[in-house]
Amino acid sequence: MPFGLTNAPAAFMDLMNRVFQPYLDQFVMVFIDDILVYSKTKEEHNEHLRVVLQILRENKCEYWLGEVTFLGHVVSTEGIRVYLRKIEAVLDWK
DSSP, X not given: OTTOGGGHHHHHHHHHHHHTGGGBTTTEEXXXXXXXXXXXXXXXXXXXXXXXXXXXXXXXXXXXXXXXXXXXXXXXXXEEEEOHHHHHHHHTOO
C-alpha cells in the first residue's frame, strides 16, 4: 500500500465500490471491509448472492481453500504453522 496501511481501508473500499458500481444501491452496499447484499425475496437474494460471488471471483477472490498464507503463517485444516519462505533469511543467516 502506498503510504503504509493507513490508507488500506479507504483503498479497499474504493476498489469494492468500483467493482460493484453497476449494482450499488440496487442490491449491494459496501462499507470498509463489509459487503451487504439485500433483496426482497429468497429467490432474488440467491441470484444477488450469485452475482456478487461471481464478481468477486472474477476479481481474484478465492473460496473454500484448504490452506491460506496469512501474515507470515500458513493456516489449514491441520492447524497454523510458520510460512517457511518468510523465515528463510533468518534460517540461512551465516
